[in-house]
Amino acid sequence: MRNNNRIDLVKDERKNGEIILPIGHFTLINSEYKNSSKPKISIYGLGSCIALILYDKMHDIAGMSHILLPSSKNGQVENYPHKFADSSVKDLMNEMKKKGAKLDNIKAAIIGGATIFKHQDSKIGVDNIRSIKKELRKLKLKISKQDVGGFKGRIIKFNPNNYSILVKLTQEADFKEI
Amino acid sequence: MKEKDDSILDDLNENTLSRELNDTLMELGNIGSGNAITALSKLLDKKIDMALTILKVVPFWEVPYLYEDPETRVFGILSKIKDNDDLIFLQLYTVESAINLINGLEVKEKSPLQKDKIKVLEDLDDFSLSIISEIGNIVAGHYSSALANLMSIRLVPDVPDVALENVSALIDSIIASNCEGNNYSIIIENRLNLDELEFKGHFFLIPSMETIAHFIHALNLKYDF
Numbered sequence: 001m002r003n004n005n006r007i008d009l010v011k012d013e014r015k016n017g018e019i020i021l022p023i024g025h026f027t028l029i030n031s032e033y034k035n036s037s038k039p040k041i042s043i044y045g046l047g048s049c050i051a052l053i054l055y056d057k058m059h060d061i062a063g064m065s066h067i068l069l070p071s072s073k074n075g076q077v078e079n080y081p082h083k084f085a086d087s088s089v090k091d092l093m094n095e096m097k098k099k100g101a102k103l104d105n106i107k108a109a110i111i112g113g114a115t116i117f118k119h120q121d122s123k124i125g126v127d128n129i130r131s132i133k134k135e136l137r138k139l140k141l142k143i144s145k146q147d148v149g150g151f152k153g154r155i156i157k158f159n160p161n162n163y164s165i166l167v168k169l170t171q172e173a174d175f176k177e178i
Numbered sequence: 179m180k181e182k183d184d185s186i187l188d189d190l191n192e193n194t195l196s197r198e199l200n201d202t203l204m205e206l207g208n209i210g211s212g213n214a215i216t217a218l219s220k221l222l223d224k225k226i227d228m229a230l231t232i233l234k235v236v237p238f239w240e241v242p243y244l245y246e247d248p249e250t251r252v253f254g255i256l257s258k259i260k261d262n263d264d265l266i267f268l269q270l271y272t273v274e275s276a277i278n279l280i281n282g283l284e285v286k287e288k289s290p291l292q293k294d295k296i297k298v299l300e301d302l303d304d305f306s307l308s309i310i311s312e313i314g315n316i317v318a319g320h321y322s323s324a325l326a327n328l329m330s331i332r333l334v335p336d337v338p339d340v341a342l343e344n345v346s347a348l349i350d351s352i353i354a355s356n357c358e359g360n361n362y363s364i365i366i367e368n369r370l371n372l373d374e375l376e377f378k379g380h381f382f383l384i385p386s387m388e389t390i391a392h393f394i395h396a397l398n399l400k401y402d403f
Contacts, residue, residue, distance in 0.1 A: 022239035023350060044248050045346025048354060068238070068354050080361065083238070116348050117256050117339040122263075124354045152298070153347025155249075170249070170344040171297040 008080050013039045018157075023049060024083040026065040026092055029160040030099045038160045045170070046112040046154040048125035050085065050132050053109040053158055053165065054092050054141070056101035062160040063092045069124070070131035085131040093139060108136050109145035109165055109178070111156050118151060125149070147178045195364075200233060202397065203366055203390070206325055207231030211368035211381050213324035214317040218370075221316055222279075227371040234365045238357035241349055244365070244382065245270075248346035255314035256352065257335035259322050263355040266384040267318050267335060270345065271310075275377045280306050282375040299342040307340070314338035321381065329396035356384055364390065 010027045013019050019027055019041045029038050041064050043051055055062040065082040072084035081087035096106065113129035129148045136143060145165060147154070153170040166175035195203070208231050219226045242248055251273040259265040271279075274293055281290040285305070295301060302310075318335040326333040341348055356363050366383040385393070 023242065024239050045242055045344045045348075045350070047343070047347035047349070048351035068350065069358055080238075083357070114347070116341050116343055116351050117254075118341075119337070119339040120256075120258075120351075122355070124351050153343050155344075170347055171251075 008082055018042055020044065021051075021064060021066045023066050023068050024080040026063060026082045026088070026095070028061070028063045028095055028099060030059075030061040041158045041160070043154075043156050046156055047114055047116045048112070048128060050110055050112040050128045050148070051156050051158075052085075052088060052092060052132065053111075054096055054101075054106050055109075055160070055163055056096065056105040056107075057163060058105040059100050059102060061096050061099050061101040062158075062163065063096050064158055065092050067128065067132065070127040085128055086135050089132065089135040089139060089141070093141070103140065106141060107144040108141045110136075110143060111147045111165070111167055111178070112154060113148045114150050114152055114154065116151065116153060145178050195233075195235060199390075199394070202394065203364065204231045204233050206328070206393070207233070207366040207368055207381075207383060209328055210321040210324050210366075210383065211370070214321040214381065215370055217316050217320040218313065221313070222372070224372055224374055227373070229369045229371075232367040232369075234367060236363050236365055238353060238361055238363060241353045241357075241363055241365070242346035244349065244367075244380070245345045248344065250345045252343065252345045252348065253310055254341045254343060254345075254348045255310070255318070256339045256341070257314070257318035257322075259318075259333050259335045260389060264386040264389045265333070266352060266356065266382075267321060268352060268382040268384065269314055269317055269338075270348075270380045270382070271313075272378065273342065275379065276310060279372070279375050279377040280309055282377075283309070296342070299340065302342075311338065311340055314340060317381070321383070329393060330400055331392070331396050353384070356386060360387065 008025045010025045017039045019039045021043050050067040052065045065088045067085050067088050068083045070085050072087045081091045113125040115123050115125045147167050155168050157166045165178050167178050168175045215226050215228045252270045253276050255269040257267040277291045277293050322333040322335050368381040370379045
């Protein structure tokens with residue numbers, strides 16, 4: 001049941017102008033913010049989850065979601081569509097289009113999908129990567145940046161002021177731009 | 179034959195548990211961890227303190243914050259006790275804690291581990307890794323056998339899987355299937371303390387809705403509630 005007050009939309013910033021994006025939530029950044037005061041969006045522990053970033057530089061709109069599972073299966077009405085890769089891509093696209101983003105200009109970045117426990121039969125990280133790539137393909141969205149897979153967790157910081165995406169493995173000291 | 183208890187689901191969606199369910203789950207935590215800690219105590223030949231069970235009903239997006247600081251580096255030992263992720267048992271020991279414990283063993287006196295050199299699991303020597311695996315094995319085995327005996331059901335953990343990671347990155351794959359059909363996880367938590375070696379740990383039992391119904395059914399059968 002969607003209404004104008006989305007419970008899964010995160011707007012609250014910490015004092016340092018940073019939004020921490022929890023699992024199953026999303027955020028939208030557009031030109032409502034004055035120049036260079038757009039908050040950065042971070043996830044401090046990205047294991048098997050996927051961080052999806054969609055951005056339209058031309059219209060100055062960006063969105064990010066924190067995805068837990070590959071597919072919503074039943075297509076049930078969900079308060080948290082961003083729990084699932086399929087519903088998250090659709091929803092984030094729709095929300096961005098509402099703010100004026102155009103399909104031709106939207107690019108995608110995907111980060112995460114690691115396998116932390118190596119000996120499990122189910123590899124949720126791998127399934128998440130496969131699912132999100134499939135959904136992006138379905139909606140004709142190009143993946144312009146990715147840092148996915150592997151066996152280590154990640155920390156990610158997205159800066160919508162300059163569209164930079166900084167990623168590091170949790171045990172590393174320095175961030176790299178992807 | 180699985181028995182679904184719809185009232186548990188209703189309770190969960192409202193973020194509350196009935197008093198009876200609350201007490202039952204707490205008791206499972208007390209019994210499971212009591213048995214596990216007794217065994218661990220014998221293994222290490224040291225006194226280990228245990229705090230009372232904490233029962234949490236947590237929305238899925240808050241599960242990574244089981245530790246206050248989501249960037250805490252921990253050894254996570256994952257044991258799956260039933261199929262389909264229906265019952266997960268997780269042990270977490272901070273890297274610092276585990277190193278203190280290993281260094282406190284006589285064998286390591288001459289070549290202690292250094293905390294800043296242990297960044298990933300591969301940085302551990304075989305002996306140290308085997309200590310952690312053995313602790314994982316003994317704790318998971320004794321925790322689940324205590325519950326199995328209590329309820330006269332079969333609960334046998336898989337071989338434990340060990341990882342070294344930030345606690346928040348480690349948790350998401352664990353709760354993924356638990357939270358697929360619902361938005362809350364029930365987490366049965368116990369903390370242990372071995373002051374002499376500055377070693378601390380956490381146990382987390384994470385049952386699915388079906389498993390909880392199964393437990394209630396088994397307890398009712400056996401103890402004639």
